[in-house]
Amino acid sequence: xxxxxxxxxxxQCLPRESILTNPEDVKPFETDGLSAYKQLPWIVVxxxxxxxxxxxxxxxxxxxxxxxxxxSGTGLSGGALPHEQGVLLSLSKxxxxxxxxxxxxxxxxxxxxxNLAVSEAAAPLGLYYAPDPSSQIACSIGGNVAENSxxxxxxxxxxxxxxxxxxxxxxxxxxxxxLGGDSLDAAGYDLLALVTGSEGLLGVVTExxxxxxxxxxxxxxxxxxxxxxxxxxxxxxxxxxxxxxPAGLEMMDGPATRAxxxxxxxxxxxxxxxxxxxxxDGTPDEVADEMDRMKAILESSGALELRYSxxxxxxxxxxxxxxxxxxxxxxxxPDYYCIDGTIxxxxxxxxxKRIYELGEEYGLEVANVFHAGDxxxxxxxxxxxxxxxxxxxxxxxxxxxxxLCVEVGGTITGEHGVGVEKxxxxxxxxxxxxxxxxxxVKACFDEDGLLNPGKLIPTLHRCAxxxxxxxxxxxxxxxHLPRF
Amino acid sequence: xxxxxxxxxxxKECSSHNRTIKISxxxxxxxxxxxxADQLLNMQDYAGVIDYEPSELVMTxxxxxxxxxxxxxxxxEGQVLAFEPPTFGGEGTIGGMVASGLSGPRRAYxxxxxxxxxxxxxxxxxxxDLHFGGKVIKNVAGFDVSRLxxxxxxSLGVITEVSLKVMPKPQYEKTxxxxxxxxxxxxxxxxxxxKPLPLSATSFYQGExxxxxxxxxxxxxxxxxxxGGETLENxxxxxxxxxxxxxxxxxxxxxxxxxSVKSTxxxxxxxxxxxxxxxxxxxxxxxxxxxxQIFKVAQxxxxxxxxxxxxxxxxxxxxxxxxxxxxxxxxLKKNFDPKGIFNPGLPGNF
Numbered sequence: 119x120x121x122x123x124x125x126x127x128x129x130q131c132l133p134r135e136s137i138l139t140n141p142e143d144v145k146p147f148e149t150d151g152l153s154a155y156k157q158l159p160w161i162v163v164x165x166x167x168x169x170x171x172x173x174x175x176x177x178x179x180x181x182x183x184x185x186x187x188x189x190s191g192t193g194l195s196g197g198a199l200p201h202e203q204g205v206l207l208s209l210s211k212x213x214x215x216x217x218x219x220x221x222x223x224x225x226x227x228x229x230x231x232x233n234l235a236v237s238e239a240a241a242p243l244g245l246y247y248a249p250d251p252s253s254q255i256a257c258s259i260g261g262n263v264a265e266n267s268x269x270x271x272x273x274x275x276x277x278x279x280x281x282x283x284x285x286x287x288x289x290x291x292x293x294x295x296x297l298g299g300d301s302l303d304a305a306g307y308d309l310l311a312l313v314t315g316s317e318g319l320l321g322v323v324t325e326x327x328x329x330x331x332x333x334x335x336x337x338x339x340x341x342x343x344x345x346x347x348x349x350x351x352x353x354x355x356x357x358x359x360x361x362x363x364p365a366g367l368e369m370m371d372g373p374a375t376r377a378x379x380x381x382x383x384x385x386x387x388x389x390x391x392x393x394x395x396x397x398x399d400g401t402p403d404e405v406a407d408e409m410d411r412m413k414a415i416l417e418s419s420g421a422l423e424l425r426y427s428x429x430x431x432x433x434x435x436x437x438x439x440x441x442x443x444x445x446x447x448x449x450x451x452p453d454y455y456c457i458d459g460t461i462x463x464x465x466x467x468x469x470x471k472r473i474y475e476l477g478e479e480y481g482l483e484v485a486n487v488f489h490a491g492d493x494x495x496x497x498x499x500x501x502x503x504x505x506x507x508x509x510x511x512x513x514x515x516x517x518x519x520x521x522l523c524v525e526v527g528g529t530i531t532g533e534h535g536v537g538v539e540k541x542x543x544x545x546x547x548x549x550x551x552x553x554x555x556x557x558x559v560k561a562c563f564d565e566d567g568l569l570n571p572g573k574l575i576p577t578l579h580r581c582a583x584x585x586x587x588x589x590x591x592x593x594x595x596x597x598h599l600p601r602f
Numbered sequence: 603x604x605x606x607x608x609x610x611x612x613x614k615e616c617s618s619h620n621r622t623i624k625i626s627x628x629x630x631x632x633x634x635x636x637x638x639a640d641q642l643l644n645m646q647d648y649a650g651v652i653d654y655e656p657s658e659l660v661m662t663x664x665x666x667x668x669x670x671x672x673x674x675x676x677x678x679e680g681q682v683l684a685f686e687p688p689t690f691g692g693e694g695t696i697g698g699m700v701a702s703g704l705s706g707p708r709r710a711y712x713x714x715x716x717x718x719x720x721x722x723x724x725x726x727x728x729x730x731d732l733h734f735g736g737k738v739i740k741n742v743a744g745f746d747v748s749r750l751x752x753x754x755x756x757s758l759g760v761i762t763e764v765s766l767k768v769m770p771k772p773q774y775e776k777t778x779x780x781x782x783x784x785x786x787x788x789x790x791x792x793x794x795x796x797k798p799l800p801l802s803a804t805s806f807y808q809g810e811x812x813x814x815x816x817x818x819x820x821x822x823x824x825x826x827x828x829x830g831g832e833t834l835e836n837x838x839x840x841x842x843x844x845x846x847x848x849x850x851x852x853x854x855x856x857x858x859x860x861x862s863v864k865s866t867x868x869x870x871x872x873x874x875x876x877x878x879x880x881x882x883x884x885x886x887x888x889x890x891x892x893x894x895q896i897f898k899v900a901q902x903x904x905x906x907x908x909x910x911x912x913x914x915x916x917x918x919x920x921x922x923x924x925x926x927x928x929x930x931x932x933x934l935k936k937n938f939d940p941k942g943i944f945n946p947g948l949p950g951n952f
Contacts, residue, residue, distance in 0.1 A: 221792045222866045245796065266742050273739065279746065280717050295926050300864040301905035302709065302883045303753070305951055306923045306931055308716055311749035315742050332798040355657035361680050361770030401798065403820035460738040462658050492739040493658075532740035540743075547743055551730040555937070559745050562933035575744065 119181055119203070121160060127181070128163060128205070131173035138162040147206050150191040150198040151253070155538055159186075159200035166211045168288065168324045175322065176292035178205055184571050185290070187318045189229060189261030192253040194456070195537030197265065197317045197573055204571075207322060209260050215239050216325070223330045224283060224300075229260025229323045233267075236328060245330035248275035251533070252441065260323040266315030268533040270366045271397075273491035279314040281329045287313060287321030290564045295321065312559070317535055318570040320563040334399035337365060338409055339433045342421040343390035347371055348467040350392035353419035354490045355463060357396065360415055362408060366397035367491035368440050371470065374447060374485040374498070378439035381446035386439050387423055394421075394490065395436055443487045444498065451483070451500035455512050458540075459523030460494045460532035472522055473497055480515040482508075494532035495523070521546060541576045550578050604647040606723075606731055606762055613760065613943075614729035616641055622946045625756040627666060627695030631702055635755055636915035637945040645697050648762060653737065656681055660720060660737050662765040665697030672696060676768055684712040684769040688845050697761045703753025706845040707803035707814070710795075710865070710880035712769070716752035721765035724751065724758075727939030737765045750934075755918075755948040758938035772802065772816035776826055777837030780811045784869045784876070787811040791881040792866050799825040803841055806878040807851050814841060844879065851877050853888045857912040859896050861885045863905030870899050886910075897921045918950040928952045 121139065128137050138144050144159045165171050178185045184204030191198050200206045212228035215236065219225075220243045225236055233254040237246040250269035251257055257267070263285055268277045275281070284298035298310035313320050344350040350369055357364065370378065372391040379386040386393060394416070398408040409426065416424055427433035439446070448454050461469050470486060477484045483500040497519055501512040520530050520543050530536075530543040544553065556575045560567065603609045616623050624639035628646060649666035656679040663672060669689050676682055686706030687699045700722070705714040721735030724747075735741060735748035751761055782790065787806040791813075795801055800817035812834060815822040826833075834840065843849035852858060861870065865882035874889040883905075889896065893909065900907035906921035913919050923931065931952040935942070 219866075220796060221789070222864060223792075223796050243796075244798075266746070268740055276713065276717065277740070279749070280713055293926055295930070296924065297927075299905060301862040301903075302865075302880060303703070303714065303862050305906040305921045306927060306949065307754055307758075307934060308703075308750055308752060309927065309930065311716055311746050311752075315746050319745075332796055334798050358659060358770075359657040359679075361773065363770060400800075400818070401821045401824055403824060404800075404818045407818050407820050460736075460740045462655070462660070462738060464655055464658060489740070494740045527736070528738050529736050529741040529743050531743050532738070533742060535742050536744070544743060548733065551726075552732045552734065552744075555726065555730075555732055555747070556745050558937035559747065559934070562930055562937055 119183055124177070124181065124183060125161060127177045128161070128174060131177060132163060132165050132170040136164045136166070138164070144206070147188065147191070147200060147208065150188070150193045150196060152194050152196045152537065152539055155196040155199050157200045157202055159206040160203050162206045162208060164208050164211055168294070171207070171288050171322055171324055172292040172294065174205065174207060175288055175290055178568060179290050179292065179566070182566055182568065184568050185322070186570050187260075187264070187322045189258035189264070190232070190256050192257040193261060193265060193535060193537065194458070195531070195535040195539040197535050197537035197570070199538050201571065209258065209323070212260070212324065218243065218330070220245065224327055225330055226325065226327045227259050229263070229326060230258050233257050233259060233262055240330050241333070244333055246333050247328050248281055248331050249278050259326050259328065263314055263323050263326055264316065264318045265535045268494070270368060270489065273367060274363050274365050275331065279311055282310060282314060282326065283329055284327040285310060285313060285323055286325040287323050289321050290566070290568050298327070300327070317537065317574045319560055319574055320569065334365070336402050336405050337397055337399040337433060338405050339366070339395055339397045339427045339436045340409065340412055340416065341425040341436050342394040342396065342416045343387040343423040344392040344394070344420060345390065345422055346420070347392040347470050349420040350394050351463070351466040353394060353416050353421065356415045356419050357412060360411060362411060364396050364408075364412070364491065365399040366395065368395045369393065369488040369490040370440060370443060371486040373483065374443050374487050375439075377446040377450055377485055378443050381449060382438045382442045384435050384439035390422065395440055440487070447485045447498045447500065452502040452504065453500075455499040455501065455516050457497045457499070457516055457519050458494070458531045458534040459520055459528055460492070461523050461526050461528035463490065463493045465526040466495070469495065469522060469526060473519055476515060476518050480511050482512060482515055489532070492532070493528065536574045538573055541573065542580060544576045545580070553578060603643065603645065606725070609643070609648065609760055609762060610725050610729045610731055612643060613725050613727070616943055617728050617941055620941060620943070622943050625760050625945055627698035628668070628693035630690040630693040631698060632915055634910055634915055635702070635918045635948055637948050638916045639946055643760065645695065645760070651675060652763060659739065659768055660765055661768050662721075662737055662763060663696050664763055665695060665761045667696045669694040669696060669699055677771070680771050681768045682771045683718065683766065685709055685714050685718055686845055687715060688847070690846055696764055700752050700761055700764055701754065701756045707805070707841045707879060710804070710883055711802050714752070716749045718767045719748050719752050719764065720767055722748040722751050722761055723763035725760040725762055727759065727941055727943055732759070735765065739767055756945045757935060757948050759944065774819040774822050775802070775814060775816045775837070776822050777812055777814045777834040777840065778826055778829055778831035779834045780813070780831035781809055782811055783809065784878070787878065788866065788868065788882045794829060795881050799828065801881070804879065804881050805844060808875065812840065851875065852886065854911055856888045857890065858910045859887050859889055859907055860910045861887065861896070861900045861903065861905060861907045863900060863903035867903035867905070870903060872896070872899060893919055917947050920949070920951045923952050
């Protein structure tokens with residue numbers, strides 16, 4: 119396909135100025151939040167209307183041109199990495215909040231609306247949108263649907279898939295499909311669930327109806343210090359076993375705690391080997407009751423020190439260090455690698471011990487931050503890409519960690535997605551018949567494989583490398599965004 | 603069939619001879635859906651808990667396990683299936699629970715079956731043993747095929763094992779009753795849900811709104827003061843009788859329609875008494891209206907309808923799918939079950 123010819127065809131779909139081809143114009147789209155992967159887009163289109171999206175996809179379908187949809191480009195697995203001979207379809211102009219219905223507690227929004235903007239718009243009504251990925255000030259709802267984004271509150275409030283009612287997608291043929299509905303379930307197969315987290319492989323999201331929740335009256339947090347990660351880990355199990363589902367339950371190991379403290383001065387106990395942050399929300403009485411119960415459990419589980427947020431400012435301070443853990447660790451070393459495995463919580467002690475042991479074998483340091491409530495572990499491997507062989511050693515180490523996650527019954531990605539980054543690790547998690555079935559599902563929506571090709575599902579002969587998030591000299595894209 | 607190998611061999615055998623299979627658990631929902639096929643695959647022998655660690659909030663169980671057994675095991679640890687699936691006569695199986703996608707009174711406040719499905723092991727139409735999702739709460743590797751199986755009525759494969767997220771049993775519960783008319787009740791239920799109150803079930807029938815509150819005792823007491831009304835005694839009985847349709851408001855001898863609509867939809871105006879659940883989003887009605895009349899009403903209320911009782915279970919009746927979605931349904935069916943051997947006639951609307 120000749121690029122000029124395609125541009126001419128696309129010019130019939132949307133204004134010429136909404137089609138970018140000059141290298142300086144398309145460069146901002148060459149990478150997403152995972153900057154280790156870069157590809158200058160061939161053509162970028164910036165539609166403003168759903169009908170334009172339909173027309174663009176029809177042109178691409180007829181001419182067998184790959185299409186990569188992109189929201190805010192904050193994803194951490196290269197899911198929005200452009201295709202060298204494809205169209206990058208940016209939804210960034212779809213920024214309208216179409217409707218907020220207070221009585222039915224729903225918001226209808228365009229895909230380019232920022233996650234936090236939904237909660238901000240709903241706040242005067244006493245409502246909010248629960249999923250809160252760390253990039254929520256920038257990431258878009260369309261991207262959240264594509265990635266099934268979580269956040270620090272998802273143990274209690276669920277992931278994106280639990281907080282959607284309906285999405286409109288445009289198929290590669292240019293047809294509009296409405297999945298889900300205004301009711302709590304819809305006729306036929308649950309295509310809404312299937313499309314959520316499908317990383318742009320099944321259709322392009324053009325409208326999303328989300329559920330809103332009443333904002334809890336109060337939130338408070340406890341910060342607990344332990345001299346041993348195993349004890350902190352048992353404390354987490356004991357809290358859950360006591361029938362408490364905290365609004366947030368986060369852990370940092372010693373190295374992560376010390377790095378965070380050095381960075382944000384949140385007054386963390388730097389001699390601790392593990393720190394837990396437990397958050398409770400609800401009515402003031404409910405919070406007081408839950409805080410008392412958690413306090414007793416933390417004490418009996420061997421916490422050395424407990425601190426309670428006295429006001430909102432202090433609660434946010436407790437979180438500040440945790441939320442700044444990625445850049446804080448990044449200050450310790452020229453480069454770091456982020457891993458996103460999920461493990462059964464009971465294996466945390468074993469997994470951390472193995473991570474430290476493997477670190478010694480590979481001669482690399484690691485800091486761990488952990489969404490303890492739902493078992494999502496982010497080991498951050500410190501390395502220096504300038505030293506010969508260190509990057510390769512890091513990759514090998516990261517690979518071992520992911521294998522370890524699968525070995526203990528977990529998964530290679532809890533929330534960052536597969537994208538291009540972990541495509542090879544999919545082979546260690548799924549067998550060939552299951553992967554073939556995924557390809558079959560893809561073909562049900564997109565027979566020619568034009569939507570975001572090369573992401574999420576590996577071809578069957580491709581099983582080699584291991585996943586990583588490579589951050590050079592602490593230069594995360596969107597450095598202003600918290601990453602946790 | 604008490605092993606994956608047996609089930610897989612059976613499916614392969616049927617597939618190679620083009621024989622259709624009815625996948626069956628205990629048959630507790632056969633009043634609603636009941637496929638006619640050449641062969642019966644009874645899953646009840648493939649039963650038992652594979653893995654359950656209460657502090658992980660995850661249970662992995664074989665599909666033939668009785669729901670009542672699961673509930674009992676969870677109860678011992680102070681946990682529950684938060685979506686309160688119906689047990690219809692105490693016989694439902696976990697496989698049937700997932701395949702039917704039915705949830706009980708708590709659904710509007712805690713989520714549905716599909717929201718709690720974490721992983722599924724499935725035998726597809728050519729006998730392959732496939733694994734989707736996993737045993738952990740957060741997992742975004744691959745397409746979410748596990749949740750696709752919830753409500754697919756076994757048309758895409760034999761569910762053999764399921765991993766479910768389980769939740770702590772609420773500390774304290776209380777049900778309130780308030781008198782009002784139907785449109786007031788719909789408004790009340792929706793308005794209550796927009797406040798930070800621990801709602802866990804709502805119903806309206808014959809002028810009485812009932813609201814269950816669940817959670818910390820202090821929060822339940824505060825909320826009950828705010829909402830007003832009287833306390834309903836023996837409330838568990840009421841919610842269980844809705845969950846399993848043993849309440850006298852269900853006339854099991856007449857056609858019973860389930861309408862899943864927008865929660866704020868006005869009274870539907872159909873003849874017959876309407877029972878409202880799920881904060882307004884689920885409405886049951888014993889009605890002699892024609893299916894097309896019911897479907898029209900459901901569509902106007904921004905939802906869909908299913909004939910739940912006294913229809914033809916071999917061809918369950920439900921609102922037609924949007925024509926734009928039919929090809930995808932057909933292709934998905936073909937992807938998982940290329941020869942169309944599983945549960946012929948189901949789901950029935952494409």
